[in-house]
Amino acid sequence: MTNDQLKQFIKNYTTEVEFVDNPYSLECIVNTVHFYNLARVLKESDSTAFDFLYCVTGIDLQDSLGVIYHLESTKLQHKLILKVFASDIDNPEIPSVFDLWDCAELQEREVFDFFGIRFLKHPDLRRIFMEEDWEGYPLRKNYVDTVNIIDLIK
Amino acid sequence: MEDILLKNKLDKEQEYFINMGPQHPSTHGVLRLLVNLQGETVKDLKPYCGYIHRGIEKMCERYTYSQIIHLTDRLDYMSAHINNEAVCLLVENALQIEVSDRVKYIRTIIDELTRIASHQLWWAAAGMDLGALTTFFYGLRDREKILDIFEETCGGRLLVSYNCPGGLMYDIHPNFQKKVKEFLIYFKKKLPEYDQLLSGNVIFVQRMKNVGLLTKEKAISFGVTGPSGRASGFSSDIRKKEPYSAYGNVKFKEILREEGDSLARYKCRIDEMWESMNIIEQLIDNIPDGSYFTKMKPIIKLPEGEYYQRVEACRGEFGVYISSKGEKNPYRVKFRSPNFFNLSALDHMSRNQKIADLVAIMSSLDLVIPDIDR
Numbered sequence: 001m002t003n004d005q006l007k008q009f010i011k012n013y014t015t016e017v018e019f020v021d022n023p024y025s026l027e028c029i030v031n032t033v034h035f036y037n038l039a040r041v042l043k044e045s046d047s048t049a050f051d052f053l054y055c056v057t058g059i060d061l062q063d064s065l066g067v068i069y070h071l072e073s074t075k076l077q078h079k080l081i082l083k084v085f086a087s088d089i090d091n092p093e094i095p096s097v098f099d100l101w102d103c104a105e106l107q108e109r110e111v112f113d114f115f116g117i118r119f120l121k122h123p124d125l126r127r128i129f130m131e132e133d134w135e136g137y138p139l140r141k142n143y144v145d146t147v148n149i150i151d152l153i154k
Numbered sequence: 155m156e157d158i159l160l161k162n163k164l165d166k167e168q169e170y171f172i173n174m175g176p177q178h179p180s181t182h183g184v185l186r187l188l189v190n191l192q193g194e195t196v197k198d199l200k201p202y203c204g205y206i207h208r209g210i211e212k213m214c215e216r217y218t219y220s221q222i223i224h225l226t227d228r229l230d231y232m233s234a235h236i237n238n239e240a241v242c243l244l245v246e247n248a249l250q251i252e253v254s255d256r257v258k259y260i261r262t263i264i265d266e267l268t269r270i271a272s273h274q275l276w277w278a279a280a281g282m283d284l285g286a287l288t289t290f291f292y293g294l295r296d297r298e299k300i301l302d303i304f305e306e307t308c309g310g311r312l313l314v315s316y317n318c319p320g321g322l323m324y325d326i327h328p329n330f331q332k333k334v335k336e337f338l339i340y341f342k343k344k345l346p347e348y349d350q351l352l353s354g355n356v357i358f359v360q361r362m363k364n365v366g367l368l369t370k371e372k373a374i375s376f377g378v379t380g381p382s383g384r385a386s387g388f389s390s391d392i393r394k395k396e397p398y399s400a401y402g403n404v405k406f407k408e409i410l411r412e413e414g415d416s417l418a419r420y421k422c423r424i425d426e427m428w429e430s431m432n433i434i435e436q437l438i439d440n441i442p443d444g445s446y447f448t449k450m451k452p453i454i455k456l457p458e459g460e461y462y463q464r465v466e467a468c469r470g471e472f473g474v475y476i477s478s479k480g481e482k483n484p485y486r487v488k489f490r491s492p493n494f495f496n497l498s499a500l501d502h503m504s505r506n507q508k509i510a511d512l513v514a515i516m517s518s519l520d521l522v523i524p525d526i527d528r
Contacts, residue, residue, distance in 0.1 A: 057488040077395075
């Protein structure tokens with residue numbers, strides 16, 4: 001599918017989306033309500049068939065916390081970047097996609113560990129790299145690094 | 155007598171946990187697996203990571219783009235040069251800088267030498283994990299030749315840091331082409347020895363065959379790329395899909411197998427060494443003249459936006475995501491490390507296998523732990 005066809009496909013499903021033209025691939029921003037169902041349709045529909053989730057990135061935009069999913073179809077060779085933002089910073093919640101792509105389970109644990117985004121219905125949401133009693137979420141922009149581990153350059 | 159029978163029955167039903175690692179030799183680093191066993195059979199396992207977590211992604215937010223490159227070495231140290239290249243390509247594409255053909259050719263040759271060196275160490279360790287100590291000496295003996303070439307040209311042996319945005323740190327050493335050609339002649343004689351020693355060995359084949367099966371659908375779903383994914387028939391070679399550097403100018407075939415077991419992953423890597431030598435042969439005599447460096451501004455600032463660059467590292471697809479706000483340091487950096495994705499399939503692959511086979515599966519996946527923990 002070309003980018004325009006993909007846009008049309010997503011618009012047919014839900015109109016509450018925003019598109020950004022990125023030279024790398026089409027970018028689609030969706031809200032948390034429609035996110036899970038859109039992801040399911042994109043994966044299971046034969047005309048899109050996004051079966052390969054190759055990167056899951058958490059990001060802190062200071063007014064919201066988000067997750068970026070890089071998707072590719074191994075059959076149809078097209079790509080899509082799916083972005084979802086949780087605006088409630090104190091209690092960010094995003095539906096988990098662990099049942100659509102198997103790799104998402106560990107990837108979402110990493111995002112939870114660093115950003116504190118809770119993935120709803122995730123089977124095993126624990127910290128993965130930091131210790132279990134670690135306070136705060138290190139990759140957030142307002143994280144205070146009291147022991148000065150990271151701020152070596154200053 | 156009945157008591158003994160009852161006890162045996164209970165033993166068979168009873169499940170128990172053991173910790174494999176973080177100091178277990180077959181994990182090749184500090185990875186801990188909590189294995190749920192029933193008798194000798196693995197029911198499931200949970201990986202515990204983070205023993206070597208250094209917060210590289212957070213550090214990158216404070217560093218400049220030229221400094222970040224030297225942190226990527228420390229992810230998958232066996233494909234240090236390829237990781238460097240990913241960041242350099244991203245910066246060059248974002249600033250629309252065209253590097254000379256000379257740079258592209260040299261980068262590709264060193265990429266492939268890195269791949270051979272990595273697979274040699276993997277082969278050495280894979281044999282050792284299953285009890286064949288000889289392979290370790292054979293593998294390291296041949297890898298030394300490549301490290302000597304790196305030392306002469308790049309200055310470093312393991313973490314080469316030879317790439318920089320805009321080209322290379324220095325031009326190649328005058329001996330480079332001669333030494334590489336000598337190595338190819340040498341290694342073409344030695345690689346069949348690898349097959350003689352291990353590939354046809356009955357004990358080795360029986361330990362690897364039909365162990366740790368991974369279907370194509372599951373490989374895609376778990377994001378298992380590189381030789382491990384290609385052994386399951388998942389065509390995931392970035393060198394073919396999105397050619398970078400000089401990969402568009404060379405002819406090579408993507409090694410694909412259908413079986414998806416540990417032996418297929420083993421054979422994939424052996425065949426990739428042949429294919430890497432094939433690529434180097436096509437390039438080594440044709441390195442064009444030109445500058446090894448394109449002059450850049452002293453302080454690199456990427457235009458505001460988001461960038462993604464993928465390259466084919468030794469263990470799979472390595473990706474860099476950078477979000478920039480137009481400053482001299484990035485807003486957010488994410489490394490898509492192939493090993494973390496490959497690790498997620500380990501639980502699925504080792505279920506209902508024997509605990510001894512878990513070692514074979516892990517050595518066929520070729521995990522590098524600093525790349526998982528980042």
